Amino acid sequence: MTDALELDALWEDFHRVVNMTSQELAAWLRVSDADETTEALPEHAGSPTGRHVLAILQKRRTDLTEEDIEVMYEVVDTVTEQTDEDGGVPQAQDEETRHRLMTLGHDPLRP
Numbered sequence: 001m002t003d004a005l006e007l008d009a010l011w012e013d014f015h016r017v018v019n020m021t022s023q024e025l026a027a028w029l030r031v032s033d034a035d036e037t038t039e040a041l042p043e044h045a046g047s048p049t050g051r052h053v054l055a056i057l058q059k060r061r062t063d064l065t066e067e068d069i070e071v072m073y074e075v076v077d078t079v080t081e082q083t084d085e086d087g088g089v090p091q092a093q094d095e096e097t098r099h100r101l102m103t104l105g106h107d108p109l110r111p
Contacts, residue, residue: 002069011061014072017079018105022057025105029054049074050103057105079106 002010020028029050052071059068082101098108 007061007064007069010069010072010076013076014056017076018053018057019110020102020105020107022054024107025050025054025057025102028102047103050105053105075104075106079104083108 018025029047049071052068053075056064056068056072064072079101082097083106101108
């Protein structure tokens with residue numbers, strides 16, 4: 001179980017790295033899953049982690065589950081690792097990395 005101080009720090013870190021709003025993330029998940037002829041139902045669009053991030057963004061801190069907390073750690077670690085590797089400077093030519101991070105709610109082209 002995560003203590004209150006650790007949860008507070010995680011909550012802040014998560015909301016720092018997830019720089020897209022829930023509306024932006026929901027729209028991105030739908031677009032990223034669509035192809036020329038079909039589009040996924042909104043509740044099925046995107047990766048399971050992306051959908052979980054979206055669900056967390058719509059929760060209050062007191063409503064988090066242990067699974068939510070695990071996903072939050074995973075997202076913070078992944079985004080931090082990816083942006084540290086790039087020196088924190090987004091590379092416009094690396095569209096694949098940007099799209100992968102956007103699926104987690106982080107747009108590296110945002111200040």
